[in-house]
Amino acid sequence: MRTPEDGGTGRAFEVTFDGRPVEALPGRTVAAVLWAAGVTSWRTTRDGGRPRGVFCGIGVCFDCLVTVNGRPNQRACLVPARPGDVIRTQEGTGHED
Amino acid sequence: MRTDLAVIGAGPAGIAAALAAARRGIRVALADAAPGPGGQYFRQPAPGLGAEGAVPRNARRTWTRLRDALAASTVDVRPEHHVWCVERESGRLTVHALLGPEQRASVELRADAVLLATGGYETVLPFPGWTLPGVVTAGGAQAMLKGGLVTPGHTVVVAGTGPLLLPVATGLAAAGVRVAALVESTDPARLPRHARALAGKLPEAAGYAARLLRHRVPVLTRHTVVRAHGEERLTGVTVAALDARGRVRPGTERLLPCDALAVGHGMLPHTDLAETLGCRLDGHAVAVDAEQRTDVPGVWAAGEATGVGGAALALAEGHIAGRSIAARLRGTAPDTDTWAPAARARARGRTAAAALHALHSPPAHWGEDVPDDTVICRCEEVTAGAVREALTLGAGDTRTVKLLTRAGMGWCQGRVCAPGVAAVTGCPPAPARRPFARPVPLGVLAAQHDRTTPHDDHPRPEEGSP
Amino acid sequence: MSESLTCDVVVVGAGMTGAACALYAARAGLDVTVVDRGPVAGGTTGAGEGNLLVSDKAPGPELDLALLSLRLWAELAALHGPEVEYDAKGGLVVAETPEAYDGLRAFADAQRAAGVTVEPVPADRLRDVEPRLAPGLPGGVRYPQDAQVMPALAAAHLLRASGARLLTGREVTRVLRARDGTVRGVRTPRGDVHAPAVVNAAGTWGGELAARADVFLPVMPRRGFVLVTEPLPPRIRHKVYAADYVADVAGDTADLLTSPVVEGTAAGPVLIGAGRERVGFDRSLSLRAVRALAAGAARLFPFLSEARVLRTYAGFRPYLPDHLPAIGPDPRAPGLFHACGHEGAGIGLAPGTGLLIARALTGETPEPALAPFRPDRFPRPTKEAPR
Numbered sequence: 001m002r003t004p005e006d007g008g009t010g011r012a013f014e015v016t017f018d019g020r021p022v023e024a025l026p027g028r029t030v031a032a033v034l035w036a037a038g039v040t041s042w043r044t045t046r047d048g049g050r051p052r053g054v055f056c057g058i059g060v061c062f063d064c065l066v067t068v069n070g071r072p073n074q075r076a077c078l079v080p081a082r083p084g085d086v087i088r089t090q091e092g093t094g095h096e097d
Numbered sequence: 098m099r100t101d102l103a104v105i106g107a108g109p110a111g112i113a114a115a116l117a118a119a120r121r122g123i124r125v126a127l128a129d130a131a132p133g134p135g136g137q138y139f140r141q142p143a144p145g146l147g148a149e150g151a152v153p154r155n156a157r158r159t160w161t162r163l164r165d166a167l168a169a170s171t172v173d174v175r176p177e178h179h180v181w182c183v184e185r186e187s188g189r190l191t192v193h194a195l196l197g198p199e200q201r202a203s204v205e206l207r208a209d210a211v212l213l214a215t216g217g218y219e220t221v222l223p224f225p226g227w228t229l230p231g232v233v234t235a236g237g238a239q240a241m242l243k244g245g246l247v248t249p250g251h252t253v254v255v256a257g258t259g260p261l262l263l264p265v266a267t268g269l270a271a272a273g274v275r276v277a278a279l280v281e282s283t284d285p286a287r288l289p290r291h292a293r294a295l296a297g298k299l300p301e302a303a304g305y306a307a308r309l310l311r312h313r314v315p316v317l318t319r320h321t322v323v324r325a326h327g328e329e330r331l332t333g334v335t336v337a338a339l340d341a342r343g344r345v346r347p348g349t350e351r352l353l354p355c356d357a358l359a360v361g362h363g364m365l366p367h368t369d370l371a372e373t374l375g376c377r378l379d380g381h382a383v384a385v386d387a388e389q390r391t392d393v394p395g396v397w398a399a400g401e402a403t404g405v406g407g408a409a410l411a412l413a414e415g416h417i418a419g420r421s422i423a424a425r426l427r428g429t430a431p432d433t434d435t436w437a438p439a440a441r442a443r444a445r446g447r448t449a450a451a452a453l454h455a456l457h458s459p460p461a462h463w464g465e466d467v468p469d470d471t472v473i474c475r476c477e478e479v480t481a482g483a484v485r486e487a488l489t490l491g492a493g494d495t496r497t498v499k500l501l502t503r504a505g506m507g508w509c510q511g512r513v514c515a516p517g518v519a520a521v522t523g524c525p526p527a528p529a530r531r532p533f534a535r536p537v538p539l540g541v542l543a544a545q546h547d548r549t550t551p552h553d554d555h556p557r558p559e560e561g562s563p
Numbered sequence: 564m565s566e567s568l569t570c571d572v573v574v575v576g577a578g579m580t581g582a583a584c585a586l587y588a589a590r591a592g593l594d595v596t597v598v599d600r601g602p603v604a605g606g607t608t609g610a611g612e613g614n615l616l617v618s619d620k621a622p623g624p625e626l627d628l629a630l631l632s633l634r635l636w637a638e639l640a641a642l643h644g645p646e647v648e649y650d651a652k653g654g655l656v657v658a659e660t661p662e663a664y665d666g667l668r669a670f671a672d673a674q675r676a677a678g679v680t681v682e683p684v685p686a687d688r689l690r691d692v693e694p695r696l697a698p699g700l701p702g703g704v705r706y707p708q709d710a711q712v713m714p715a716l717a718a719a720h721l722l723r724a725s726g727a728r729l730l731t732g733r734e735v736t737r738v739l740r741a742r743d744g745t746v747r748g749v750r751t752p753r754g755d756v757h758a759p760a761v762v763n764a765a766g767t768w769g770g771e772l773a774a775r776a777d778v779f780l781p782v783m784p785r786r787g788f789v790l791v792t793e794p795l796p797p798r799i800r801h802k803v804y805a806a807d808y809v810a811d812v813a814g815d816t817a818d819l820l821t822s823p824v825v826e827g828t829a830a831g832p833v834l835i836g837a838g839r840e841r842v843g844f845d846r847s848l849s850l851r852a853v854r855a856l857a858a859g860a861a862r863l864f865p866f867l868s869e870a871r872v873l874r875t876y877a878g879f880r881p882y883l884p885d886h887l888p889a890i891g892p893d894p895r896a897p898g899l900f901h902a903c904g905h906e907g908a909g910i911g912l913a914p915g916t917g918l919l920i921a922r923a924l925t926g927e928t929p930e931p932a933l934a935p936f937r938p939d940r941f942p943r944p945t946k947e948a949p950r
Contacts, residue, residue, distance in 0.1 A: 500716075
């Protein structure tokens with residue numbers, strides 16, 4: 001994904017996505033960080049196991065649900081990325097067992 | 098905490114109202130879910146990104162003015178307040194909001210007046226492949242660009258219908274994305290019919306058109322996306338021409354390779370808070386009088402919530418609402434002459450909005466052409482076939498379709514699939530009842546019970562059988 | 564457009580009770596037409612949880628009807644189980660105090676004598692039976708006969724299985740009666756439906772329908788809320804609620820007081836319902852009622868505090884002053900039968916009600932005796948009396 005005006009004033013930091021390091025710029029949402037890293041899906045559906053990512057981009061559709069730091073069902077398009085965030089692809093309900 | 102006026106939504110309408118009321122000595126709290134004011138239209142990149150953002154130049158001037166006025170005002174700006182309910186009990190209004198991105202704790206704002214400036218959200222009608230990663234709403238692509246300076250792919254098709262498509266296509270092109278096509282289902286031959294009503298919008302549209310030309314964006318009018326292709330993500334879309342009745346002309350299909358599709362078919366107002374308060378709705382919009390008052394005492398509404406019409410209209414409505422509230426909270430009737438310029442802007446804005454709405458209706462017969470195996474409800478993965486089956490089981494309205502299929506019962510509570518369900522079933526679209534405007538942790542509700550119930554009045558089991 | 568139809572029986576109401584009446588009447592060989600002013604499952608059926616319970620019923624006519632109905636539900640499930648999401652999950656009633664546990668066991672003993680299967684669960688086994696339950700509860704009773712269906716699907720599929728003619732979107736404006744008082748059908752804005760028998764399965768609207776046949780039946784609405792959480796993995800195995808027992812004024816029987824019923828669903832969300840309020844047909848949100856539901860559920864299952872509630876909705880339970888339904892022929896209007904006023908138990912009691920109505924329609928003597936459910940048991944109030 002292009003990042004048209006990269007190189008802003010904030011200092012980049014690192015988060016992980018499914019265990020691999022991803023660079024993040026301050027102020028970006030989890031979804032923006034993942035798009036900038038070329039990732040467009042981070043959830044699979046409960047029934048069909050189909051991949052999903054951003055759809056509405058403004059917190060309405062809940063398609064971009066993701067697990068951040070062990071807490072499932074966060075809207076990636078709303079949650080700001082923070083240094084050290086552990087972002088994981090979410091499967092099904094996002095809850096264990 | 099207590100305030101005179103709680104404004105819900107810090108977009109154009111909410112900011113204009115907050116400023117107008119605060120200037121007249123009213124204590125105002127301005128709550129919004131986002132990290133900063135602006136709403137979708139004036140959405141700003143985070144300060145850490147160190148960029149001006151993708152707001153159009155003329156809008157940037159308006160934004161600078163509003164932002165500076167807000168900073169100089171007494172308005173109590175409350176970002177990251179996700180309002181889930183406005184409660185009205187014995188005439189007193191309480192705004193309930195979940196805090197921060199975590200949304201685990203809830204606060205209450207008590208107010209004598211509430212302005213609902215809750216904005217709107219985009220509608221997308223379903224088509225095969227619309228659930229693939231890489232397919233996003235046009236507004237979503239714009240929001241991600243404005244707020245995060247990111248784009249959904251390298252080659253994008255912008256499609257659907259409505260005035261949002263032009264700024265989205267030009268914004269993406271300006272950000273360096275290859276816009277493979279702008280696919281608009283409306284026939285431009287219908288434009289002259291509305292030229293008068295839209296006269297004020299034409300310079301803006303002409304500016305977008307010039308930029309499309311500069312970026313060599315092919316424009317396909319009277320075309321539609323019939324299918325999105327890909328397995329794990331989008332690889333291309335099939336577009337086709339529409340005939341005069343809005344049906345796909347056989348043999349005109351062609352494939353456009355792309356890794357992103359930004360698609361939209363118009364907008365709907367957010368009316369959940371209003372509906373729960375008992376405000377009368379007019380179709381999908383909150384009904385208001387000339388002062389922007391709803392029929393519930395103490396509750397005003399402005400902006401897209403009262404009918405989708407864009408930022409200029411929202412600013413005018415917000416301004417009028419703020420002045421009305423300032424007068425009414427003092428127990429006086431406002432002098433409507435003093436806001437005559439805003440009233441004229443509102444009238445122009447509503448005329449233009451009606452024309453745009455008429456011009457940009459999605460193709461007729463859309464629902465009939467959706468194949469049975471296409472998912473309609475993205476949350477619960479309910480297909481068009483299942484939705485049609487519900488009709489044969491005795492459903493005659495979208496609520497019963499939901500009961501029988503789960504379409505609309507998932508995380509988004511039918512906000513996304515409602516237009517699709519209505520299109521596929523032919524049932525009249527009706528606003529759903531959503532007492533919780535957002536998901537609320539059960540512990541938040543339980544704690545409110547435990548706090549409001551005296552200890553000796555232990556949560557009393559209910560009388561009788563469950 | 565006006566049309567005239569003739570059949571053996573008109574069932575008014577396309578909810579669960581109407582569907583069951585249609586099904587058993589059709590099985591008895593009758594030609595059935597179902598008429599509803601709205602869609603299928605548009606009233607209380609579409610706003611309930613689908614509780615099929617014996618656990619909450621004291622010995623008496625309602626428990627007898629519930630036992631019959633639960634047997635019939637199991638038969639229906641053999642044919643339609645997956646379509647109606649039938650789940651014989653059993654109920655678990657827990658006590659929150661030692662005194663309540665004593666009361667619960669005494670209540671269960673009486674139920675056992677009336678034919679209910681009860682399995683006491685001591686404190687140290689509670690979490691084997693229901694692992695996520697809050698610790699420290701003194702004990703409970705498991706009721707294997709309690710079960711669950713998805714009520715709207717149940718009504719829709721059983722209506723379809725009945726083969727009855729379904730006329731939705733038609734309000735019955737009048738129950739037609741001959742000069743001698745016998746019923747001869749119903750009038751709708753789109754034509755009359757002629758039949759020698761009419762079944763009032765109109766739920767909360769049953770009193771109004773009775774009035775349109777010129778008979779008195781004081782069916783009233785009682786509001787209840789249901790909370791629905793985000794989809795969760797299967798974590799709650801039973802229908803679970805807490806119960807307490809208070810002696811009534813006379814002191815010779817005990818009245819049951821219950822917490823909200825908490826249960827998982829096939830689709831994932833946990834359902835929590837429902838308190839009762841007498842507020843007429845007011846559908847608006849009562850945060851107070853909803854908070855009480857949440858608090859009750861969180862006390863039973865602390866993990867639910869973290870779950871997010873996606874929605875809540877109100878439903879109206881149709882009830883009669885003595886909290887028993889009206890089932891059977893109405894001697895005041897020959898040919899009129901009632902099947903309404905089941906309060907919060909209508910889904911569970913529907914098959915039994917339908918079977919009894921079918922037997923009454925075909926002249927068989929119904930059992931258990933319909934006497935406690937006689938629809939003419941409420942005297943019409945005098946003009947002075949408050950309504």
